[in-house]
Amino acid sequence: xxxxxxxxxxxxxxxxxxxxxxxxxxxxxxxxxxxxxxxxxxxxxxxxxxxxxxxxxxxxxxxxxxxxxxxxxxxxxxxxxxxxxxxxxxxxxxxxxxxxxxxxxxxxxxxxxxxxxxxxxxxxxxxxxxxxxxxxxxxxxxxxxxxxxxxxxxxxxxxxxxxxxxxxxxxxxxxxxxxxxxxxxxxxxxxxxxxxxxxxxxxxxxxxxxxxxxxxxxxxxxxxxxxxxxxxxxxxxxxxxxxxxxxxxxxxxxxxxxxxxxxxxxxxxxxxxxxxxxxxxxxxxxxxxxxxxxxxxxxxxxxxxxxxxxxxxxxxxxxxxxxxxxxxxxxxxxxxxxxxxxxxxxxxxxxxxxxxxxxxxxxxxxxxxxxxxxxxxxxxxxxxxxxxxxxxxxxxxxxxxxxxxxxxxxxxxxxxxxxxxxxxxxxxxxxxxxxxxxxxxxxxxxxxxxxxxxxxxxxxxxxxxxxxxxxxxxxxxxxxxxxxxxxxxxxxxxxxxxxxxxxxxxxxxxxxxxxxxxxxxxxxxxxxxxxxxxxxxxxxx
Amino acid sequence: xxxxxxxxxxxxxxxxxxxxxxxxxxxxxxxxxxxxxxxxxxxxxxxxxxxxxxxxxxxxxxxxxxxxxxxxxxxxxxxxxxxxxxxxxxxxxxxxxxxxxxxxxxxxxxxxxxxxxxxxxxxxxxxxxxxxxxxxxxxxxxxxxxxxxxxxxxxxxxxxxxxxxxxxxxxxxxxxxxxxxxxxxxxxxxxxxxxxxxxxxxxxxxxxxxxxxxxxxxxxxxxxxxxxxxxxxxxxxxxxxxxxxxxxxxxxxxxxxxxxxxxxxxxxxxxxxxxxxxxxxxxxxxxxxxxxxxxxxxxxxxxxxxx
Numbered sequence: 017x018x019x020x021x022x023x024x025x026x027x028x029x030x031x032x033x034x035x036x037x038x039x040x041x042x043x044x045x046x047x048x049x050x051x052x053x054x055x056x057x058x059x060x061x062x063x064x065x066x067x068x069x070x071x072x073x074x075x076x077x078x079x080x081x082x083x084x085x086x087x088x089x090x091x092x093x094x095x096x097x098x099x100x101x102x103x104x105x106x107x108x109x110x111x112x113x114x115x116x117x118x119x120x121x122x123x124x125x126x127x128x129x130x131x132x133x134x135x136x137x138x139x140x141x142x143x144x145x146x147x148x149x150x151x152x153x154x155x156x157x158x159x160x161x162x163x164x165x166x167x168x169x170x171x172x173x174x175x176x177x178x179x180x181x182x183x184x185x186x187x188x189x190x191x192x193x194x195x196x197x198x199x200x201x202x203x204x205x206x207x208x209x210x211x212x213x214x215x216x217x218x219x220x221x222x223x224x225x226x227x228x229x230x231x232x233x234x235x236x237x238x239x240x241x242x243x244x245x246x247x248x249x250x251x252x253x254x255x256x257x258x259x260x261x262x263x264x265x266x267x268x269x270x271x272x273x274x275x276x277x278x279x280x281x282x283x284x285x286x287x288x289x290x291x292x293x294x295x296x297x298x299x300x301x302x303x304x305x306x307x308x309x310x311x312x313x314x315x316x317x318x319x320x321x322x323x324x325x326x327x328x329x330x331x332x333x334x335x336x337x338x339x340x341x342x343x344x345x346x347x348x349x350x351x352x353x354x355x356x357x358x359x360x361x362x363x364x365x366x367x368x369x370x371x372x373x374x375x376x377x378x379x380x381x382x383x384x385x386x387x388x389x390x391x392x393x394x395x396x397x398x399x400x401x402x403x404x405x406x407x408x409x410x411x412x413x414x415x416x417x418x419x420x421x422x423x424x425x426x427x428x429x430x431x432x433x434x435x436x437x438x439x440x441x442x443x444x445x446x447x448x449x450x451x452x453x454x455x456x457x458x459x460x461x462x463x464x465x466x467x468x469x470x471x472x473x474x475x476x477x478x479x480x481x482x483x484x485x486x487x488x489x490x491x492x493x494x495x496x497x498x499x500x501x502x503x504x505x506x507x508x509x510x511x512x513x514x515x516x517x518x519x520x521x522x523x524x525x526x527x528x529x530x531x532x533x534x535x536x537x538x539x540x541x542x543x544x545x546x547x548x549x550x551x552x553x554x555x556x557x
Numbered sequence: 558x559x560x561x562x563x564x565x566x567x568x569x570x571x572x573x574x575x576x577x578x579x580x581x582x583x584x585x586x587x588x589x590x591x592x593x594x595x596x597x598x599x600x601x602x603x604x605x606x607x608x609x610x611x612x613x614x615x616x617x618x619x620x621x622x623x624x625x626x627x628x629x630x631x632x633x634x635x636x637x638x639x640x641x642x643x644x645x646x647x648x649x650x651x652x653x654x655x656x657x658x659x660x661x662x663x664x665x666x667x668x669x670x671x672x673x674x675x676x677x678x679x680x681x682x683x684x685x686x687x688x689x690x691x692x693x694x695x696x697x698x699x700x701x702x703x704x705x706x707x708x709x710x711x712x713x714x715x716x717x718x719x720x721x722x723x724x725x726x727x728x729x730x731x732x733x734x735x736x737x738x739x740x741x742x743x744x745x746x747x748x749x750x751x752x753x754x755x756x757x758x759x760x761x762x763x764x765x766x767x768x769x770x771x772x773x774x775x776x777x778x779x780x781x782x783x784x785x786x787x788x789x790x791x792x793x794x795x796x797x798x799x800x801x802x803x804x805x806x807x808x809x810x811x812x813x814x815x816x817x818x819x820x821x822x823x824x825x826x827x828x829x830x831x832x833x834x835x836x837x838x839x840x841x842x843x844x845x846x847x848x849x850x851x852x853x854x855x856x857x858x859x860x861x862x863x864x
Binding site: 068069071074076149151152155156167171222223224225226242246269270271272275276279280282283285439442444445446448457458459478479481 | 705710
């Protein structure tokens, strides 16, 4: 049964819709926890911006990814704690050489138009993601997976059919990698790898993601999309696990201004929003049951331009790193549970154990003493003070941190710092062209594994604005891809970073949000902040 | 008159072309591009994207392709930021919204502004004058980015009378706060121009003659004074109208109305070239159109003006 006639389909949708309504009306308690459920299962949340796209292969931002996770389901998905769970793939196996993954797809997965979700849909989607004609900004993501021929396809040297993904039959998908990659399954949670419906895309072209046109295989359907105003999803009766879904409707309201979003949260127009900057402590006191702070897979750091003297001198870089008191920044300036950073990779990263970096355990006095000694050794002191400029993109928060750091450097080392803020795109251009000495940086992991951070230190990385080169790191990174336990490699890399200080890790981000106490099932432990509406429910209130 | 209109419309074409070329060059000379981000794209990926949007071509060719797209198909190109939307889509979805709240803001601002101005002029240097000018100035010293949060705190958070934002197809309860916030920022200007122009007219000889003839005061004001006094007001109203119907970034961002006002700032920050061009051309054309309308209205109001 490849496709149902429209009449049959219509009937089926109505019937299943009716069953869904009946079951949610009668099931007044949560099947596991036994909590009383609200009659109206609607979740309304703030979206900080209109997403550039909700097309899985084009999604590039947090808000768009959240919508895509409701509308589509990839091979694998996540449990509340962020660990892997079967999605469309029920199970998978790996060949002895660890380069070929074979995924076995569930036979009851359907598109919202009734078609079966098959291995061909994944082949189509993955080829589409790297197709130069689609020109997805996330094509590079698939490049990280080292699927066979991925680079050549993106460069247009090989046809998309050369990509290392094959449908063995309707329900068996094979992915072939150039080299073993232990965390390949983890990477399949990302929207870029979610299936997309070929016939619908060919029929509607760029307009296929409009409400009414969009056909998905996720737990929800897009019913309304008003640009820059709202995105509404209702549950998809054809979703294979629809019986387990409780939440009927998800409304995303696009509200750019965070304080306005907070006002609307106060007026009960929203069930979830972010804590406005600088308000965490106050709100934690006022609304202890609704204010949450949880670690994120993101790091805030300063980078040096290693091509510019005196920052080609390791001693200078280290001295500046030692003289920064991270605790003051996290406690006194940020104050929302952020974690002082001494390594680039956040401690919350899966399977990553934070190495003991010397700097982390030193007392403040020792750090300052070491810093002064290092700087003096490099030839800077009261008679010849070090002068430099910190570049950051215009923002109150970045400014406060830059002021604090410049004060620490001035008081402790006599360094004279100029602060230079620039509008975002101008800043990126400055940083990318290497026209800086010290610049602010931030990085969020694409997948939950340390390499998503450490790859920035690779000499050829597109993100390596420091122009940092260390052959040992390149070698350790290449090797780590194939190891069952890459942690020793990561520890060594972090130790090299700490010693050579191409960057100064400053803090690891936390996500701070307000969530109404009746909203349950929010995955607070998921460091990637990937939430799935199908896991959530509203209790009686 | 007809030849005047035709002449003005003919001049409009090179004017708009000049606007297009100037903004195109200015925009492309700004550092960074639409596809730069915290995550730098691999060069091959960036190359594909630039090819897709024609950014790999020389600038003069890009301008040519862009202009010919507008002329032949009225196509303002795809948005670089919103992947599945064209500039036509963005304007088609946003402009009706700003048109509604902008129109009502204009009606409120001009009715209240002109009335306050007339009252102030008639009761020159007395308490109604001070009250009217005071009210208008209060509106202008509270910029709409201060006004908007105050309104929300009062009507949404404390009184719970109005929804804090959204549009929902333009239902009345969603329009009230955006209109108040937008109208008040134009109110002061309209009041002050009306007041000073009315004062001037009231002091002129033909009004003195009318008074001397013993005409009733309301007759003098409505029949004789108001029309000439409105001439300078009209000039500013034409531009205010364009300003209001193209919305405001504060209103759109704060009240999530979904209008096109937000694109003026966001598109520039995102380097969304085609959207910047689209809204620039829209405002440019509307400005030219309304200036022309104002001039036609001049001739209608003031018999001394002939084209």
